[in-house]
Amino acid sequence: MSEPRINERIRVPEVRLVGPSGEQVGVVRVEDALRLAEEADLDLVEVAPDARPPVCKLMDYGKFKYESAMKARDARRNQVNTQLKEIQFRPKIDDHDYATKRGHVERFLKGGDKVKALVRFRGREQSRPELGIRLLQRLAEEVAELGTIESHPRQDGRTMVMVLAPTRKKTEVKSDQRRRREQARAAKRASKTDEAND
Structure with missing residues (x-):
């Protein structure tokens, strides 16, 4: 998936603006949308570039990028790869x-x-x-x-x-194995701290 355009990289005269909590602001000039984003200390992110006019949302782009990466990682982890x-x-x-x-x-x-x-x-x-x-x-x-x-x-x-x-299912087996490994690590750490205290 290509990166969405943000802030000054959005080069269209008007955008349909969506607020930070999902409320519809309406069609505004891109300069006004950038000013609103700056005042709210957020980024203007183009979420639907093919719409007429393009839809942009006010959001913290770094946080959005991090959360989407975490979702993708969890989806890969839970992916069923039965052979x-x-x-x-x-x-x-x-x-x-x-x-x-x-x-x-x-x-x-x-x-x-x-x-x-x-x-x-x-x-x-x-x-x-x-x-x-x-x-x-x-x-x-x-x-x-x-x-x-x-x-x-x-x-x-x-x-x-x-x-x-x-x-x-394979996902159940994997989650059980992961849980057992974490319990074994915790037990190992607890025994090391007990030895250190003695």
Whole structure:
């Protein structure tokens, strides 16, 4: 977004002026608007340059710029950046390998990410799709408290695909992690001050 024009950079004969608390002043000459801004110790900021005449507001531009930067930062922080993680299985997977991969799925779902579970079939395994369905349903049942099935198992050539969505949103997970980190820092600081006092 380009910077709005302020004060002397506004070069039009007339502007529609809005007061500091949002009240409509009306259409005034730009010199009068600049004089009002100077008397109120505020800036004249062009908020709608495409309007006829342009709309300007009396405000503290530095404060406005700071607040809009903080809003943008908070919006970025709370932005949902859920990723789609992929885990591959084979129809005749060993129990230990299955447990390891299920652990990865649980970790991804706890982190607020979606999981795409794939079962790859080779050769004659393609004639036994029920093995893949059984495996994916077992996985979905075992991680049911962390995630729900977003798309049920479906065969796509040599692979069977199922997507699991987390029950908690990524923003909730991030805010919990941030809160835990702050509590840990506070506890660490408290223990350091206790040691220093002893």
